[in-house]
Amino acid sequence: MKTGRILLALPGLAALAYGIVLFLDYAVPAWPDSLTTVLWIGGGPIVNDAVFAPATAVIGLLAARFLPKPWRVPVQIGAVLTAVLVFVAFPLLWRPYGVPPKPGLHDGNTWLGLLLTLAAVWAAVLLASIVRFVRISRRAAQKIRPRAAR
Template sequence: MKSARVLLALPGLAALVWGVVLFADYALPLRPDVFGTIGWLVGGPILNDAVIAPLTAILGLTLARVLPQPWKTPVVTGTVLTGVLLILAFPLLWRPYGTAPMPGLHDGNPALGLTLTLAAVWLAVVLTALRHRLTPHRKRPTRPQTRRT
């Protein structure tokens, strides 16, 4: 078990070292734009861990306590997916061309894309929750057979 953990950790550590090498190649010698990059690299995880993740967790727990049983799991899942989608869309919503240019990425409207994706997520949430009303819960007439002898 210990050797498996080491074998799984080695590629992650190698990727971390490669990221540090690439960042050092970009950042050294120091220029004014490097400080903005450091702000994004440090500020992003702090913003996520201090604001977005706790708000998503509090909202999910509150909804799980308030909502009836068929709505709990779909609504909490939709809430978490909404938080993740907002994190992913933030750079494009913050400023135009907020990420590295990729073919086709900047051809569309990121706000419209986020709105349509969130609409699809919440439509799936509603349909999943309503599925319980449309299909009755079936109870087993007898005990299930097991392999015990």
């Protein structure tokens, strides 16, 4: 098992090393200006670990504690998807033209796109929760009915 894990880790470590070499090739010649790039690269994981992950964990714990069973998993999945979508959209929401423009990236309204996507996610959460509730209710009703009535 250890050999398999090592073989799986080697390509990832090689890609990481190559990424570090590429970054150093970019950052060293332009050092004072590349400090903002270092902050930008490190800022994503820090914001994720300090804001999004704890908020998602709290929502998941509250959902597990207070929501009825059919609603728990869909709401937890919706919370995780919401965190991921907000995390991905965050750079364009914070500074709309803070990144180099790519064709199609700045063509739309980022806020509207995010809100419509979140509405679709939470509509799916609602639908999945209702389907789960109906299934559980039917199973419970079938168990309660006496055998003669079936």
